[in-house]
Amino acid sequence: MHNLVLKITHKIEFIALDEGYIDITEVIKKFSSKEKFAKTFRERIFKHTGLTCSVGIGVNKISAKIASDINKPFGQYIFNSEEEFVEYMKEKKIRKLQGVGEKFEKLLNKDNIFLVKDVHKFSLKELTKRYGKARGELLYLYSRGIDYSPVEYDKPTHSVGAENTYSFTLNTEEEINKKLQEVFETAYRRLKEKNFLTKTISIKVRYEDRVTINKAKTISIATYDRDKLFEYVQEIFNEIEEKSSIKLLGVTFKNLVEFSMRQLSFKDEFNSK
CATH class of the missing domain: 1.10.150.20 (5' to 3' exonuclease, C-terminal subdomain)
Incomplete structure (x- = not known):
């Protein structure tokens, strides 16, 4: 199903095995109406997988999410405005x-x-x-239909990361720190394997009620220093107010720079002499 959707556009944020957001700003221009797009989308998924799906179209994520729940399991609903x-x-x-x-x-x-x-x-x-x-x-x-969060899709080689969804909620500081470090280590290993440095560190937290928070920090000079990167991850996480009932943790590195192309900082230049 994911592969079928990716044939339409790569501007997709999968939030579960069977659920996701699609930015159809450009795609919709190829169809006579939003209704036509939604109908065609549902029919093609069913034709190729035998699975029914519901489609919601809105002006942002919150309205699209609510719309997708209205006519389940094989229907569609469209909000054309916040009003x-x-x-x-x-x-x-x-x-x-x-x-x-x-x-x-x-x-x-x-x-x-x-x-x-x-x-x-x-x-x-x-x-x-x-x-x-x-x-x-x-x-x-x-409550007013306002949601500024973008559809967060990964462009090829523009980000490296990892995330884990847990069968139980994370509530204690000890277990949260342990899982945060685990997902960081996986993301960091992938960063090193691809021979990249990073300038932007991003974390993702999803709670039991499915509220998702994304926070990021951008630094001036790209790095692959493990200790520094983990410090940034902890710093970003500490800015989040709610630290219980967590069901998903993710760490992503963006603004990647190939190791051979990196610009040395003054400190690096000094130490190399």
């Missing part, structure tokens, strides 16, 4: 919003937030003060 999304969602239970799990829902219910429209009466400042920066921003933006 359409808000109108559809306003009477839905707050749990319908991606990122709102059972515990968070109970907390929101205590504050008389039962439906998505109930969030609209609160300002961003009020929501972040009540529920923290990450969850407050999520509520404010997602």
Whole structure:
């Protein structure tokens, strides 16, 4: 199924074996309508694999995700604007919003937030003060159909990394640090095998409620120094507020430079003499 989708475009972010996001900004120009694209996509997947799939098209990830769930298992739904999304969602239970799990829902219910429209009466400042920066921003933006996160696809040789999905949630500092180091070591080994240095270090964290956070740091001079890179990974991870109920960890190196083409820093030049 992945190979079939990759024949359409490489601008794809697979988030599970059977789920992913596709940036169809350019692809859609080849079709008479979004409806035609969605129908053709579903039919071709079924023809070649015997598997049904649902398709959701939106103006961003959050609206596309919600749309894909509406007419399962072999249907499609399209949001053409944020306004359409808000109108559809306003009477839905707050749990319908991606990122709102059972515990968070109970907390929101205590504050008389039962439906998505109930969030609209609160300002961003009020929501972040009540529920923290990450969850407050999520509520404010997602309830309004706003999602700026890009479809994160890897261009050939432009990134090297690794990620692991866990059958259990990571909750303690000890187990999280252990798994973070394991996935780092795998990513670093691949970086060395391909003979690359890196200027951008990125980490990915997905929680039990499927909320996904991506954070990155770009440095001025490319490096392959293992200890430095792991320090950066730890530094980036420490910036994340929520450090429990983790189901996936990933480390990716981007802005790669071939070892033979690297520019030496002043320190490197000095030590080489």
